[in-house]
Amino acid sequence: MKQKRKTPLSPLQQKRLLRISLCIVVAVLLWIVFAPGRGMFFLHQQKKHLAVLMAEQKELIIKNKELEKDVERLQSDEGYLERVAREEHGMLKENEMVFDFGKGKKKKQE
Numbered sequence: 001m002k003q004k005r006k007t008p009l010s011p012l013q014q015k016r017l018l019r020i021s022l023c024i025v026v027a028v029l030l031w032i033v034f035a036p037g038r039g040m041f042f043l044h045q046q047k048k049h050l051a052v053l054m055a056e057q058k059e060l061i062i063k064n065k066e067l068e069k070d071v072e073r074l075q076s077d078e079g080y081l082e083r084v085a086r087e088e089h090g091m092l093k094e095n096e097m098v099f100d101f102g103k104g105k106k107k108k109q110e
Contacts, residue, residue, distance in 0.1 A: 009017065033040045073080050085091040092098065 031039070036042065074084065
C-alpha cells in the first residue's frame, strides 16, 4: 500500500479552516448557553423559579400550622368559638338584639 503525502494547507485554506472552526465553537457555546429546555440560561431560570416556590412553600407551611391551631382552638374552646361567631360572622344568641350607635349618614338640609 502506498501512502499519500499530505500537502500543507495554503494560507487561504488555513484561514478558512480557522473561520469554520471558530464558527463551530461559537455555535456549540451558544447552544450550551441557550438550548431550549436544557441550556444554562434555562437552568438559571429554573433555579430562580425553584427558590420562589420554596419560599412560597415555607409561607404555606407556616399558614397551615396557624390554621391547624385555630381549628383545634375552635373545637376545644367554646369562648373562642363564640367570640369568632359573633365578631366575624355577626351571629347572635337567642333573644338578643344589636343596637348600632355608630355614626350614620347625616341628612342633607335643603
